[in-house]
Amino acid sequence: MDVARLTYMANQIARNLAAGGEDAAIAATAQHIVKYWEPRMKAAILAGDRSALEPIARAAVERLERVAGIEPA
């Protein structure tokens, strides 16, 4: 999967959830990815370059890393 595109998607989700406050936005972004992203998309963003992720999205991805059940492809 194209990591740049996934990064764009994650940032976009985070920006739309940001109004809820940082903590809530991180949790909601992580949950959104868990609920709606296919495993290879999750795996790709976990394995990919995170430098272009904005802070909320990056924190959400880091949180995903700690969640059981998401293995790299």
Place this chain on the structure above:
Amino acid sequence: MGYERQSDFGTPEVHAETSVSLTIDGREVTVPAGTSVMRAAAECGGSIPKLCASDNIAAFGSCRLCLIEVEGMRGTPASCTTPAAQGMVVHTQTPLLQKLRKGVMELYISDHPLDCLTCSANNDCELQDQAAAVGLRDVRYGYAGDNHLGLATDSSNPYFDFDPSKCIACSRCVRACDEVQGTFALTIDGRGFATKVSAGQAGDDFLSSECVSCGACVQACPTATLQEKSVKEIGKPERSVITTCAYCGVGCTFRAEMRGEQLVRMVPWKDGKANHGHSCVKGRFAWGYANHQDRITSPMIREQIDQPWREVSWDAALQFTADRLGAIKARYGARALGGITSSRCTNEETFLVQKLVRAGFGSNNVDTCARVCHSPTGYGLKTTFGTSAGTQDFDSVAHSDVILVIGANPTDAHPVFASQMKRRLRTGAKLIVIDPRRIDLVRMPHIAAAHHLPLQPGTNVAVLTAMAHVIVTEGLADEAFIRERCDWDEYQDWARFVSDERHSPEVLEAVTRVAASELRAAARLFATGGPGWASAQRSKPNGAIYYGLGVTEHSQGSSTVMAIANLAMATGNVGRPGVGVNPLRGQNNVQGACDMGSFPHELSGYRHVSDDTARGLFEADWGMALDPEPGLRIPNMLDAALDGSFRALYIQGEDILQSDPNTHHVAAGLKAMDCVIVHDLFLNETADYAHVFLPGSTFLEKTGTFTNAERRIQMVRKVMEPANGFEDWEVTQALANAMGLEWTYTHASEIMDEVARLTPSFAGVSHARLDQAGSLQWPVNAAHPDGSPIMHVGGFARGPDGKGKGKFVVTDYVPTDEKTGPRFPLLLTTGRILSQYNVGAQTRRTENTVWHPEDLLEMHPADAENRGLKSGDWTRLASRTGETTLRLMVTDRVAPGVVYTTFHHPATQANVVTTEYSDWATNCPEYKVTAVQVMASNGPTDWQEDYTAWSAKSRRIVAAAEPAE
């Protein structure tokens, strides 16, 4: 059943609290107060002669045939205009009445051709019937005097003729155009002997007039004056079957009137709950595609997409497909396979395709065309209200006081519902339109929007937040409703957010380009009904919101849906007739396709695939484990195809190459796959990239159900054998069985039984139940045995008991990344037109093309002048993604800086231009905002020409086993 005309009670049904009893020809009858004697007579089995009366238009009293005598009353009043009264004693047949009626009829017939045997309305003519009913035996005046018999027929409309020589000037057509359709295209011209029906101005014929060809006049005509050309050609039908239209999400029901297996005409069914006997040009007339010569009826395969197609047997095609799918699965795993269900196919067919993907392919890679239209509706309404559907039935609009239409163009895209909405607007409801373009509804005969907010495309959330700001800061929120029905803490968070000064209309005006004073006035009107609002019936006005793809097809589509839901809750407009949030669905069964589990993360009934209890139900029923992880959405499938991890796609009834954004990217994704299976009526654009073509069947050739925008489940009934040999669900089953799944459905009803078994909101649905009830609105279950016309009554469908609190969601305006700049200074937005449907696969193959032969680019005069362009010029439309050419129409319907086009024709390739930006929550493409430049051009682009050549090449067909010469 044999052919019989639909019953007509003469005057409209009256809803009244009180009733009256009277005696008609010795029969006692009780009717609601205000009912006409004519209708009362019809309700107790009578039939008073009539010509100018029909029960979908107001009584007119002009034909002088429906006379009655009433004891104690002088004279012979017309029964259509005489209200029934308590204790009234009516006689409908007396020597005096007989003489009067015969005299009237004699006059009519003295100026009417006596060609009954060769007339197209023979035996289906009210004039003929009434002549028989009044015992007309002779015309004493003779036929030699002045008459209208020589008038010429107007054949300009492709579907019906207007033969004024047969007109009796009853004006039913004029009144149907006014009252039923609301177009006001027809009029009665002249007086006395010179009276004639006219379509608009002198010199106009039906085609050049304002007529929208809805067919209401044809249906209203009591003679052969306005008559379908198909009846003229074929003859009177022998039987009729009730079925559901396969065009838009209104879901009109029709009588398919047949001779043998030949469809003679489609006539809107008066008992249809969605359309109440009305129709539009598409459903009523544009069904010729069903037997179009382009229809493919034999399966075809090819090894590679640069080869010509080979016609093969069904067995060979299915075996080829199953082998390929099996090989891909063995080599790349189940997640390399996927499918797309169709919003045009039945619930049963859609359910089966997603079952094939989940149970047969073994992945959750199933998606549906709702991805590109209403997926944000699913997300937004599920989050706020708890269920992914509109809250009302269509009839609700009759109780609305303020109607807010945002990002929808009902008169073009949902015309039959628009007629119902227009009826309410003509009787006093106020209208607010939020749309970048001045849609017809903003100003049309007898309708004018109180406010039109022509916002900059892409700023829906800003406009709705500003409206919320006005409502909250001016103290107009319905706090009693909110405290009772919504989560109060969440409301307060939201109210604090919208009250911030940065969300005021004045601050946001720079972004939205909507005048702050207009926006404030619109917000006040929605919340209060306007200054001095008072109603005998209601203490506060009913505000209803209707929206369409202008809301969803944005990078903030889901946020906008939630902002709409917030607005409805904040003003207390949920849970009763006349209010609510109403998504106008694009395709006939887009609601149903979503309900049936077509999304990659959801099983039928909107239950997440990770929900062990829900998934367990399916696993137990289907006897296999299912993937608990969500699958790929359509755009993700294409991305995954490009990196080689997604290789096979089964597409039923959907043309993603034409309908999805960034055509080049879609083409590249499809090209990268090893097995693309297109299951369709025609070799569509997507089929250019397919390896297998499985011929599909039309809605006339199958049995099943569609679910319309008001959650109404209605039967689709087979009226002819499938030209390709199989209904679509049978083809899916055959493919499943070729893959070893051993399915044994023998009828579509068995699939619905499975849906009901596995889906709580459909628990009470079956074909037998639908046959008996006519239609049902889900949820249909123990709590709602007869369905649910209005949702969230008394509680929102959230939480374990389904009686939860509404959820306010803070929706921050996040501008789209698609921005105008020096190179691309204009914003392109897209939409539809009445006569064409979606990508046009059906309507382009009908005579509807006379109204819209090509897509045009609408541009404001100022922008056109800057570029030296005028109407009719070829222009090049370029975005950062691609470019195409189309012809220009200069109009002030669009604001300066905004251009608009439709996407009905493949040659236009509007989606070559659209970008891959999409809704943050659902990836619904941002069709409605593309930064573009427009300049003069000489004609089609290289891409358009290359594409045409490629298309021709990839559609070559080699017939099966042709004998050698």
